């Protein structure tokens with residue numbers, strides 16, 4: 001065991017302290033030390049994106065960042081997505097309304113990635129959405145409805161008329 | 171309207187695109203997956219694995235590992251041997267090592283388990299385990315495994331002199347051989363359906379929690395079949411006192427299953443053994459690499475497909491021969507009587523009466539498996555075979571593949587249709603589905619475009635697949651796993667205030683059972699689906715069932731729900747007759763209400779009737795409002811569909827672009843169109859995956875060459891086309907709600923449609939077959955051989 005170091009991470013607005021080994025991954029800090037299990041682990045090569053969180057507002061794969069690298073920084077996870085009044089955030093509502101999740105395992109990472117995507121590009125094209133989430137794997141949905149959900153969230157955030165959520169199933 | 175709805179939106183019975191009830195927790199990060207479970211005093215297990223595919227274990231040194239801070243124990247095969255727990259039965263009654271005592275049979279096989287106080291310490295311990303091996307030359311090629319003189323891999327089996335596992339055949343060999351001697355046209359193709367992996371984004375894992383004082387095991391695990399697992403654990407560990415009433419299996423939220431979470435993996439058994447020995451909860455969670463390299467594979471069928479018919483375009487028969495590579499043990503999850511699963515559905519959607527199908531399975535030095543990956547037991551392999559050879563036949567006689575299919579389809583009025591391999595197809599309208607797909611995609615327009623492009627030297631292809639699936643295993647006369655019949659169950663309890671809980675022997679892994687089962691019950695009882703809570707995955711509370719795989723949930727447990735609900739409706743009718751003082755025959759039902767014929771103002775709602783069952787039930791009637799049903803299906807169901815795919819291939823880079831893909835599915839009556847469509851999207855993506863990207867590749871020495879997500883190419887949103895989906899509805903005549911099951915159709919139907927499109931594109935260059943996954947490199951190689959592209 002290596003020497004432990006004390007760090008402070010502001011997670012979803014709350015400053016938390018932890019004593020960690022230098023090698024501890026951020027995802028384990030979040031899941032094991034902070035007991036926030038919404039952030040998932042789906043691989044060991046930085047490919048699946050199930051672990052995506054925002055670090056100082058930028059989406060990162062928390063399996064590939066050390067906890068100590070987050071010292072003094074702000075981390076946002078799925079647990080912090082709800083609006084201040086407790087209602088669903090646009091991206092959460094969008095995923096539910098558009099059936100953009102099946103097993104839900106990729107969903108938190110996917111929503112965190114989409115959150116940053118929409119912050120940077122509030123009105124992305126389908127192609128921009130597909131490339132934008134290409135670091136996040138979903139094995140269940142086939143992505144059609146994830147794309148639809150991100151378009152819906154984009155409209156909602158921009159205050160435009162919401163696209164229909166009825167399935168186009170000719 | 172996708173499907174006519176008999177209930178209001180407030181009730182949301184069948185046909186409503188009700189938003190999913192389970193989503194609330196998932197979108198807030200409040201799902202409860204296996205790795206989210208944390209128990210007091212819990213230890214962590216990690217596994218040391220073999221770097222070799224075939225080797226004798228000379229020595230295992232655990233001393234260094236035991237000195238790693240936090241390491242509590244290191245378990246080897248020798249330790250398990252003392253309790254006779256070093257081998258276990260597979261679901262196919264073969265045997266599989268839990269931990270080896272002398273020989274490893276594939277790369278990444280479990281060799282020792284390290285138990286520690288933290289995940290990191292366990293991983294450190296794994297690094298410190300030292301094993302001396304005597305490496306042997308593995309058998310990696312299944313054809314070579316069958317040759318005389320090949321090393322006998324399963325020498326642990328007394329009297330075993332070769333690597334054969336089983337031989338299976340069906341159909342009329344003599345008649346078929348005769349047909350092939352005399353037919354006007356015969357075509358033959360070698361078709362390989364590669365070894366792939368389900369790669370659910372959540373890997374497998376468990377928390378085994380054994381309590382010494384009350385001799386009780388709670389096993390939290392990623393399983394699609396909790397009850398069957400409970401029985402298997404009792405069979406394996408009964409002799410050490412862990413009998414079935416002392417075992418509770420809990421399957422929490424599952425992050426995708428697709429068949430990969432049906433088998434019993436050694437890791438589960440080791441975790442149980444360790445928890446049993448140390449009396450503490452033990453958690454084991456696989457890494458992705460372990461998951462890809464050691465968990466059950468799917469497919470790996472080498473098919474020799476032949477078709478015989480007339481020059482005018484009539485199919486007369488098929489002859490299929492399969493060599494199945496099972497790895498070192500047969501750990502598939504097929505029904506006992508069907509070692510090759512439902513492969514004999516390979517006669518397809520066409521009308522002819524002659525077929526002979528045979529398969530041989532062999533051992534090699536690869537991981538075991540042969541799971542039904544999003545497929546009802548080898549149906550994907552069967553459909554790849556028939557739909558590819560159908561196209562080859564059409565090409566050979568110079569007929570359009572659509573016209574050829576119309577020429578040969580089993581017609582709507584021929585159902586129930588007896589297939590030459592013995593299945594009784596329940597219902598279908600194959601012409602309608604293909605017509606619809608052709609209309610949606612503008613087939614005629616595409617063929618015109620293709621002809622023009624070909625003149626210009628551009629490469630474009632159109633591929634069709636008109637598949638028939640067989641799902642919903644299955645009728646107890648034919649279907650069992652380890653002797654347990656493949657019925658499934660539902661138990662419905664309606665509370666006095668008219669809200670319900672229903673429990674099932676199945677287990678959702680993303681299919682949306684919490685919503686769709688509620689809708690089935692809502693349809694039958696008129697209680698709003700919103701007020702019906704669905705529970706699965708706890709063997710202490712749910713009625714016994716065989717679980718969720720092979721698209722069997724709707725055909726079996728869904729039927730059980732409908733029948734149990736109907737029992738309750740019958741009871742409600744009796745109570746209504748009593749309260750309204752009329753005879754039962756005088757009552758009419760509309761969703762949620764019984765009323766007197768001709769006097770609709772005299773009525774009782776289902777909520778009033780349920781309340782009466784607890785407060786004012788007729789004398790002589792049992793109080794309460796609950797029912798259970800174990801549904802034994804009279805037949806399987808036969809979903810079908812027609813898919814059309816359009817590809818463009820870049821002549822320079824050989825990059826393949828799926829320009830359009832139209833899928834028309836018929837799964838009988840639809841419970842929730844939104845969910846059905848979602849299942850189709852997902853399945854199609856798991857269909858394009860083996861068609862164009864995925865294959866587990868091994869070298870001669872038994873090394874896996876792509877055992878991580880770095881090089882095992884699960885499609886992202888960029889590789890996945892924007893799917894176009896549609897439906898026809900041909901209800902199953904024997905299913906209580908006329909539904910058939912849908913989750914697997916797209917995985918089954920997509921690969922041949924894509925392969926047919928690419929091969930259609932390459933036909934002008936004399937290329938007739940490329941095995942999936944069809945990559946730009948394979949296309950480039952084929953075009954280079956034909957002199958179309960030049961070597962770089």
Ligand code: FES
Pocket residue numbers: 040041042043044045046047048049050051052061062063064
């Ligand atoms: S866990 Fe897969 S990218 Fe982080």
Ligand code: FES
Pocket residue numbers: 100101102103104105106107137138139140141371425426680
């Ligand atoms: S919903 Fe299952 S992995 Fe995306």
